[in-house]
Amino acid sequence: MKKKLLIMGANGHGRVAADIALKMNKWKNVAFLDDNESIKSSMGLEIVGSTKETHKYTENYDIFVGIGNNATxxxxxxxxxxxxxxxxxxxHPSAVIGEQVRLEIGTVVMAGAVINCCSTIGKGCIINTGATIDHDSLIDDYVHISPGANLAGAVKVGKGSWLGIGSIVVNNINITSYCNVGAGAVVVKDLTEAGTYIGVPARRV
Incomplete structure (x- = not known):
């Protein structure tokens, strides 16, 4: 861990990541990288360069990707x-992380989120505000669990999937990679095909 932190992206998600970093109080300096040359600061934090210049900062900075889009x-x-x-x-200091929870690099756990024991969260995931993930769940790389989404125990979510705000997944469900689950949808059976799912119960559209 370095003494300074850069957040790639100075817009909405990047600002939330920076706010969490400041509240963690582990870095002496937090700044942004962003490709919009017309802005020089965000949240009162300096924008020191573009996202293409990360190699310049490897030696002295931790670098975090504050971009909401999973593929990007x-x-x-x-x-x-x-x-x-x-x-x-x-x-975030208000998040609750259970025993034997494994978090991989580049993941952010936001305010009020709960990850219960024996769960694994992959690389570059977003566990958003107030989301809950219960015991023995497996969230693959670059998944976004939106605010207020609730996952019961032993749920598996495949790489690159996105679970919309307020969505619900009952226990022992497998969601394949690259699924989009709409806001408020309720998943009661395995989602075996990539695609978009909406409704109660969730169905592919």
Whole structure:
């Protein structure tokens, strides 16, 4: 872990990541990388360069990808790994993390989220505000669990999937990779095909 932190992306999701980093109080300096040359600061934090310049900061900075889009976040984080950058995990102080929970690099756990015991969260995931993941669940890389989503025990979510705000997944469900589950949808059976699912119960559209 380095003494300074850069957040890639100075817009909405990046600002929330920066806010969490500040509340963690582990870095002496937090700043942004962003490709919009017309802005010089965000949240009172300096924008020191573009997202393409990460190699300049490898030695002295941890670097975190603050991009909400799963595919873009994956692409950027893979580049950071290839460059040998140090990629932290961000956890809001109000989040509840159970025993034997494993979190991989580049993941953020936001305010009020709960991850219960013996669960695994992959690389570059977003566990958003107030989301809950119960025991023995497995969330693969670059998944976004939206605010207020509730996952019961022993749920598996495949790589790159997105679970919308307020969605519900009952226990022992498998969701394949690259699924989009709509806001408020209720998943009561395995989702075996990639695609978009909405409704109660959730159905593919």
């Amino acid at each position: 976040r994956e692409k950027m984080q893979k580049r950071l790994e290839d460059e040998g950058n140090s990629i932290p995990i961000l956890i």
